[in-house]
Amino acid sequence: MYDLYADYRLDSGFDVAQTARLVARYHYVEAQLMRVAAGKMAELPAWELKCLLGRHLWQDSLHADAWLARLIDLRWPRRAPLNPGEATCQLLRLLDDAPGSAAFTAAVYRQLKPRLAAAYTAHRAACAALADEPTWDLLGRICADEQEQIRQGSALLASFPAEALAAAQSYEVAVGEACDAVGSFADPATAAEREAGGSFEGQLVRAAPPIAARDARFRFGERAADHPPADEREMALVMAHRDADNEMHAAELLGRSLYEHPEMPWEYHVDMARQLWDEVRHAVLYQRYLEHLGGRLGDFPVIPGNYAYRIGLDFPHRLYDLHLRGEKLGMADLIRYREAARANGDSRYALLNDFVHADEVPHVKNGRWLHWLLNDDETAFRRVERETMRLRAAYEQAHADDPIVMAYTGLVPAMLPQEE
């Protein structure tokens, strides 16, 4: 009879305690790769880099989550990470200091991730495939993701200008040296030392940029109202352009919400990473639709408001304004866009808005983190709700030229809001 396990040898390998230490370090490295990339979303200008980071940091959130779950199987009694040691903490702090897009991309995809993938490969080779099949299996799947990420990140890196790559060189060398100081990520002798206070212990929080960076294609500072769309086709182009940009603002804001709160529970970070990736995909969906209509990014002016306004809010008010006000109010519009597109026979736009709407349901649900933050205190929740609405009203009065505001106030009735 066919024997699935015929080729699995009863060989020796790392024991349970050694494996737990390695798994704990993988969790820490993957978690911090996710968090640092999320924090960089608003800071690094290249649109394609933001798109790539959104997808990869979501994958890393799943990798980190799988490692944390595996840790419990390995006789570690609770869902708490271990501290991976000072050299690993220092390496990941250095990653957060990357001086620009080329430096960050080179550090992640030419230094850190290749070493992580090499560790996964080495560990898998040394792993007792039968006795420790769950770890062996995870190593195979996560390593395949990492190798794909390295391919994609390297391709992006190759498209940076030569001067940017040259300027990044000394930083990349420093990251390489910090990696060498850790040694092999698959060496249990240098791995996790003691229980950590959280998945991001030993990491700092850099200040948020006041506006989300855009690359040279984008134009700020022009009033959309000064160039009203000439006809229905141009209106569709303006809307697709605005929605691509606004969805990216949502991703950039979520990146900061994820990055700025290492004290929040691990599950919060997994939720934010997923929503961030969704928003990046929405940005790309509207970008592709714009291109299908014959437009390109940069064809119309953009307004930084969707990120710039919310980044000034404190944590509870930002959670309310994004998840429970913006996301919730935007949902009816998506249905309306879908139905109008169906009536017009525009199957692409109908399908796009159908899926974007489906994604928004869990985004509103993520507002439960505000309830959690407020210890389920209904009075406190109502107070945050009232204050958020009041702050928003004051902002809208002071920013009458913001297209989102104009849509709400009826100044540009056709440009109905689809903000988040």
Ligand SMILES: [Fe+2]
């Ligand atoms: Fe990963």
Ligand SMILES: [Fe+2]
């Ligand atoms: Fe979205």
Ligand SMILES: [Fe+2]
């Ligand atoms: Fe959303």
